[in-house]
Amino acid sequence: GYTAYISIHRLTKIQSLSAVLDGQWRATGGTRIKRYADGKLKALLEALELSKEMSYENAGAGMKIGGSKSVIYVDKIDPRPSGPDTEARRKILVSYAKAVEEIGKSIGGGILTGQDQNISNEDVDLMFQHAPTSMVPHAAKQWSRTPAEPTAVGVVAAIEAAIPFAFPKNPVLKGKVVAVQ
Numbered sequence: 001g002y003t004a005y006i007s008i009h010r011l012t013k014i015q016s017l018s019a020v021l022d023g024q025w026r027a028t029g030g031t032r033i034k035r036y037a038d039g040k041l042k043a044l045l046e047a048l049e050l051s052k053e054m055s056y057e058n059a060g061a062g063m064k065i066g067g068s069k070s071v072i073y074v075d076k077i078d079p080r081p082s083g084p085d086t087e088a089r090r091k092i093l094v095s096y097a098k099a100v101e102e103i104g105k106s107i108g109g110g111i112l113t114g115q116d117q118n119i120s121n122e123d124v125d126l127m128f129q130h131a132p133t134s135m136v137p138h139a140a141k142q143w144s145r146t147p148a149e150p151t152a153v154g155v156v157a158a159i160e161a162a163i164p165f166a167f168p169k170n171p172v173l174k175g176k177v178v179a180v181q
Contacts, residue, residue, distance in 0.1 A: 001074065001076060001077065001088065001091075001092060002033075002072055002073060002074050002092045002095075002096070003040055003043070003072075003073045004070060004071070004072045004073070004096050004099065005043055005044045005047040005048075005070065005071045005073070006047070006068065006070045006100065006103065006111060007044075007047035007048045007050070007051035007068060007069050007070070007071075008027045008051060008066065008067075008068045008111060009027065009051035009052045009054065009055045009066060009067040009068065010027060010055045010066030010067055011025040011026065011027050011066050011107075011109065012025065012026060012027065012064060012065045012066040013025055014026045014064075014065060014109070024108060024109035024110075025107065025108050025109035025110075026065055026066070026109045026110065026111065026112055027051070027054075027055075027065060027066035027067055027068035027110075027111050027112075028054065028058060028063070028065050028066070028067070028068060028111060028112040028113065028136065029050065029051060029054035029058075029067050029068040029069040029070070029111070029113065029116075030069065030070070030113060030114055030115055030116030030117075030119065031069075031070040031071075031072065031096070031113045031114070031115075031116055031119055031127075032069075032070070032071055032072065032116035032117035032118060032119060033071075033072040033074060033079040033089070033092070033093070033117070033118045033119060034071070034072075034073070034074070034079045034117055034118055035073075035074055035075060035079060036073060039073075039075075040073050043071045043073035044071070046069075046071055047069050047070065047071040050069035050071075051067050051068050051069040052067060053067065053069075054067030054068060054069055055067030057154075065112075068111040068113065069116075070096075070100070070111065070113055070116075072092060072093075072096055074089075074092065077089055077092070079118045080118055081118060081119075081120040081122070081123060090126065093123055093126055093127055094126065094127070094129075094130050096127070097126075097127035097128075097129075097130035097131040097134070097135070098130045098131065100113065100127075100131045100134045101130065101131035101132070101133065101134050104131075104133060104134050110133075110134055111134060112134060112135070112136045113134060113135060113136065114135060114136035124136075155180060159173065159178050159180075160173055163176065
């Protein structure tokens with residue numbers, strides 16, 4: 001009932017105090033579950049593009065870890081945590097988590113993943129039960145943060161950086177209307 005794409009842009013050897021991470025090859029980036037009007041190819045392309053962006057984002061945040069992104073493509077269920085298909089969605093997340101954990105074992109580390117679009121804290125807790133070395137915040141508490149706040153800070157910083165280029169005669173954000181897509 002689903003197709004998952006796990007894209008790893010760059011694996012990095014991690015040395016940390018956590019026994020889960022010590023000497024493992026890892027990459028990090030969130031997992032999203034959604035429908036794509038353009039189908040599976042769009043989901044795959046998004047995973048590939050976003051994993052590369054996560055490498056840059058992680059480096060920009062001073063994290064010495066490569067980038068990854070996982071996309072769970074669904075076409076028959078509502079992907080929202082509060083949608084009507086909670087049991088089917090739950091089964092998909094458990095199946096996905098088990099696959100992530102097995103892939104990690106086979107490559108000597110794998111991904112650390114967590115929240116992204118349509119993935120709640122409760123979803124991460126559920127997936128952690130089946131992928132204890134692959135879910136942030138549980139496997140890597142030092143990197144644990146809900147992504148909404150840092151993402152918002154990054155968006156505002158990007159807008160502020162772009163304003164002088166868009167409005168060279170009046171390079172101030174105050175009074176401007178900005179659309180974010």
